[in-house]
Amino acid sequence: VEIVTALYFGGILRYDPRRPDWPDRDRFVLSKGHGVPVQYAAMAEAGYFPVSELDTLRKIDSRLQGHPVYWSVPGIEASTGSLGQGLSIGLGMALAARLDGKDYRVFVLLGDGECQEGQVWEAAMSAGHHRPANLVAIVDYNKYQLDGAVADILDLDPLAEKWRAMRWNVREIDGHDLPQILSALEWAVEHGPACIIAHTVKGKGVSFMEGENAYHGVAPTEEELARALAELESALPRAELSIEREAAQYREEGR
Amino acid sequence: MKALFPGLTLGKATRDAYGEALRDLGREHEDIVVLDADLAKSTKSATFGEEFPDRFFNVGIQEANMVGMAGGFASCGKVPFISSFACFVILKGFDQLRMAVAYPHLNIKVAGSHGGISPGEDGASQQSVEDVALACSLPGFVVCVPSDEFQMRAAVRAAYHHRGPVYLRLGRPKVPRVYEKEPADFAFGRATLLREGRDATVIANGLMVAAAVVAHERLAEEGIHVRVLDMATVKPLDEEAIRLAALETGAIVTAEEHLVHGGLGARVAQAAARLHPVPMEFVGLDDTYAESGDPESLLRKYGLTADHIIAAVRRVLERRRDGAS
Numbered sequence: 248v249e250i251v252t253a254l255y256f257g258g259i260l261r262y263d264p265r266r267p268d269w270p271d272r273d274r275f276v277l278s279k280g281h282g283v284p285v286q287y288a289a290m291a292e293a294g295y296f297p298v299s300e301l302d303t304l305r306k307i308d309s310r311l312q313g314h315p316v317y318w319s320v321p322g323i324e325a326s327t328g329s330l331g332q333g334l335s336i337g338l339g340m341a342l343a344a345r346l347d348g349k350d351y352r353v354f355v356l357l358g359d360g361e362c363q364e365g366q367v368w369e370a371a372m373s374a375g376h377h378r379p380a381n382l383v384a385i386v387d388y389n390k391y392q393l394d395g396a397v398a399d400i401l402d403l404d405p406l407a408e409k410w411r412a413m414r415w416n417v418r419e420i421d422g423h424d425l426p427q428i429l430s431a432l433e434w435a436v437e438h439g440p441a442c443i444i445a446h447t448v449k450g451k452g453v454s455f456m457e458g459e460n461a462y463h464g465v466a467p468t469e470e471e472l473a474r475a476l477a478e479l480e481s482a483l484p485r486a487e488l489s490i491e492r493e494a495a496q497y498r499e500e501g502r
Numbered sequence: 503m504k505a506l507f508p509g510l511t512l513g514k515a516t517r518d519a520y521g522e523a524l525r526d527l528g529r530e531h532e533d534i535v536v537l538d539a540d541l542a543k544s545t546k547s548a549t550f551g552e553e554f555p556d557r558f559f560n561v562g563i564q565e566a567n568m569v570g571m572a573g574g575f576a577s578c579g580k581v582p583f584i585s586s587f588a589c590f591v592i593l594k595g596f597d598q599l600r601m602a603v604a605y606p607h608l609n610i611k612v613a614g615s616h617g618g619i620s621p622g623e624d625g626a627s628q629q630s631v632e633d634v635a636l637a638c639s640l641p642g643f644v645v646c647v648p649s650d651e652f653q654m655r656a657a658v659r660a661a662y663h664h665r666g667p668v669y670l671r672l673g674r675p676k677v678p679r680v681y682e683k684e685p686a687d688f689a690f691g692r693a694t695l696l697r698e699g700r701d702a703t704v705i706a707n708g709l710m711v712a713a714a715v716v717a718h719e720r721l722a723e724e725g726i727h728v729r730v731l732d733m734a735t736v737k738p739l740d741e742e743a744i745r746l747a748a749l750e751t752g753a754i755v756t757a758e759e760h761l762v763h764g765g766l767g768a769r770v771a772q773a774a775a776r777l778h779p780v781p782m783e784f785v786g787l788d789d790t791y792a793e794s795g796d797p798e799s800l801l802r803k804y805g806l807t808a809d810h811i812i813a814a815v816r817r818v819l820e821r822r823r824d825g826a827s
Contacts, residue, residue, distance in 0.1 A: 270579070317577070317606030324577060326605045329597050335567045336602055339574020339582075346535070346557065346580070353574075366598070369567035376562075 248285050250385055250445055253428040254354060255289040259436075261351070264294035267321030273351050274340045276325045278333020279358035279387060280314040281464065286323075287311050295322045331364025333357065334384060338370050341379035341439075352381045352436050360392030363401045368413070371442075375414030380439040383432070384415070387422060389447040391460045410442040422447035452479050503675055503798050506807055507712050509719060510678035517615045517672040519651035521546025523658035524583055528554050531662065535575050537561055537584040539568045545585040545615040545672065569595035572610045573602030581609055581662060587621075588614025588630035588671055592637060603667050604640040610668075611661045612637075617647070617671035618759030619792040619800050620709060626791040630671075635764025637669040638737045644668040644690050645737040647758070647766075649711035652681040653734060656688035664690060671708065673759075675797045678712040680732065693740035699727035702815050703747035703754050705770050707733050709806075710757035710785065716808035721815060728755075728815055736766050741773050748778035753818040755783045757811050759801075762786035781821040783814035 254260045254275060261273045277286050284304060291298045296310070303309035310320045314328030325336045337355035344351050361367060374382055388406065390397050397403055410417045416438040420427040422445025435441035449463065450456025453475040456467075467475060504512055528534050528550050537559045542548035551558035561568045565586055572582035584591065591614050592599070603610045614637075619629045637645045644664060648654040654672070661668040668690075680696065688694075696711070697718040706714040714730045721728055729751050731743055747754055754774060756767035767784040774780060785805065792804050801807050 274578075317608075325573065326601050329601045332566075332570050332598060332601050335570025335598070336574040336577070338567075339571035339576075340578050341574070342559070342571070343535075343575045343578035343580050347578075366564075366566045366570065369564035370570065373561055373564065373567055373571070377559075 249423050249425055249428055250356060250387065251285045251289045253425055253432060255293050257425070257429045257432070259429070259432045260354065262293070262322070264290075264322070267295065271349055271351050274324045274337065274353045276327070276333040276337045276340075276353065276355045277315050278327055278337075278355050279330070279361055280327035282356070282358070282387075283313075283315045286315070290320065290322055296320055330358065330361040331366040334367055334370035334374070337382060337384075338374050338377070338379065341374075341382040342377060344381055345379060350381065352383065352439075353379075354383045354385065356385045356387060358392075359386060359388045359390065359397050359403060359406075360400075362386060362403050362406070368409075371410065371413040371415065374440045378414070378440060381436070382440045383435040384410075384440070384442045386442065386444045387447055388444050389449040391449050391463060393463055395460060407444055410444070414440075416441040417444065418442075419444045419446065421445075423451050452482055454478060503677075506798055506801060507678040507716055510680075510712055510715065512676045513679040514651040515673055515676050516648055516651060516654040517544070517546045517674060519654035520613055520615075520658060520670070520672050521549030523655040524550045525553050527658060527662050528557065531581070533579065533581050534662070535559065535580045535582050537568050537572055537582055539563055539565045539586040539590065541586050541590075541615070544587070545613060547583070547585045547613070550583075565590050565594040566598050569598035570602045573598070573606065573608055576608035576610045577606070581611070583611045583613060583661075585613035585615060587628060588617045588633040589628065592630070592633040592669070596636060599640060604642055607642050607666055609665055612667070612669045613672055614669065615672040616674045618673065618709065619787070619804055619806070620759060620797040621674040622797040622800060623794050625794040629792055631761050631787050631791065632764070633669075633671060634736055634758070634760045634766070635768075638764065638769065640667070642666055643737060644735065646690060646735050647671040647707040648734050649706075649708055649732055650677055650680045652679065652684045653688060653732070655684045657734065660688060660690055673709060677709050680711050680715060690735045691738040691740055692735070693743040694732040694734070695729070695743070696732050697728070697730035699729040700751055701727050701753075702818055703729040703731060703751045704757060704811055704815065705731045705733045705744070705747065705754060705766070706757040706811075707736065707766055708759050710759055710811075713806070713808045713811055714757055717811040717815065720808065721812060726815065726819070733766060733770070736769055739769055739773055741777060744770055744773045745777040748774050748780045753781050753822050755785060755811060755814045755818055757785035757806075757814075759806055760786055762788055781818050783818040785810050785814050
């Protein structure tokens with residue numbers, strides 16, 4: 248959430264919701280496609296579509312598919328959901344920019360478990376060779392995958408060394424610390440191809456979800472949702488994000 | 503190979519025609535980018551690469567990444583032509599063809615060289631007998647198996663002008679000329695009537711079109727006149743040509759350098775079953791891989807010659823006489 252927030256609202260991504268097909272826009276590819284609800288929320292907040300449309304998520308006839316679908320809503324730049332593919336797509340975008348003499352940047356957000364896919368390393372090696380300066384990869388390193396801990400199933404460490412060996416510039420940060428994220432992104436766009444390894448905690452900010460893998464890919468119950476929203480709300484600065492408004496509306500409507 | 507096609511002139515390999523046509527298109531269209539996975543000298547995409555090194559990416563031996571990169575290029579307005587051996591680009595890149603090409607319906611052209619078993623001596627791991635079935639299974643893909651150098655040139659041009667994903671199958675060996683020049687009326691989804699006949703129809707593509715032409719001439723000597731349709735486009739099919747073939751000739755034989763399930767034969771049968779069922783026979787590989795050998799010996803051993811088409815025509819005519827359907 249913090250990474251996507253930094254991209255959309257931290258002055259990093261250059262975009263215009265009124266002109267989603269602006270040729271010079273920065274591209275954001277959510278390679279860990281299962282995280283798309285966060286992107287939809289950010290995009291709605293940014294003005295790509297009405298916030299009320301978020302309620303249609305994953306329902307029949309909705310533009311908001313369960314995983315990202317290329318241009319299902321303007322601003323979704325790639326179809327993902329089969330893990331491992333986003334970095335290749337981002338690399339193609341970055342090289343297209345170079346061919347056209349354009350200066351747009353490409354940001355690809357990967358999952359940690361996703362880095363077990365061979366194609367990620369094909370793309371990493373390829374980018375290390377072609378050296379697109381406008382390509383940034385961010386790894387959401389929350390240490391868990393569907394069946395358990397990454398370290399138990401197929402350990403990625405030393406992850407930073409792997410990216411460095413592929414000739415990427417690498418920084419490791421606390422992926423929940425907005426100033427750290429923003430400064431890393433600002434550094435990355437000057438040092439591409441650059442990889443930011445964002446150490447995160449699954450379920451951060453919700454006491455009963457933090458580091459608890461039982462919530463991976465599982466929706467909370469109504470009661471858990473109410474508790475989670477209350478905890479998140481209490482942690483937020485006043486009126487900063489609409490999640491607060493949404494939570495209030497949610498309670499009023501009694502759903 | 504020449505012995506298999508008496509009366510026909512050997513022309514270029516379709517892969518050579520692909521490389522030249524791509525280079526020529528590149529001179530007209532700045533938006534073409536070409537990617538290959540370290541087989542550019544074999545697929546002949548190197549012909550483009552030599553003239554346009556800035557728009558040519560040899561990505562190395564990584565087909566999955568190549569297909570994904572093409573998705574990125576296409577979403578930024580480029581028209582990528584990507585190539586490797588058919589078995590590698592289609593099979594190793596299949597999920598990427600699904601996610602980065604078919605599902606977003608991007609404007610990407612996929613060229614699979616060394617289609618069929620005629621690549622020969624390298625053996626079954628380098629031959630490709632499943633690619634057409636797999637490509638046809640991807641929603642929105644045009645799938646085309648040109649028969650000779652001239653039709654290949656027309657198909658490459660058509661692929662550029664078609665907006666959406668296209669799979670072109672290229673062949674390794676020199677193949678007989680079926681056409682005299684680049685056919686001006688070539689279009690995806692339109693079969694070409696090569697020989698007229700009313701006793702049965704042979705529907706073929708790729709290398710098997712030349713075999714069908716040879717079969718036509720030999721059968722004519724004994725008074726059997728078969729219609730020959732070049733069904734280069736396996737998807738979308740020319741259903742009207744199939745309906746007329748069934749209606750007017752009453753029997754259909756398909757011929758393809760591919761497994762008989764999932765490719766041209768299966769798709770023609772599906773169309774005929776709906777439009778006008780008639781007895782059918784299928785020339786192709788029956789649930790098997792081939793092996794190493796020279797192309798001619800392989801085509802003979804695995805049942806992909808004019809002789810095999812003629813035998814299939816006799817079978818289908820016999821079944822029709824017996825009232826089978």
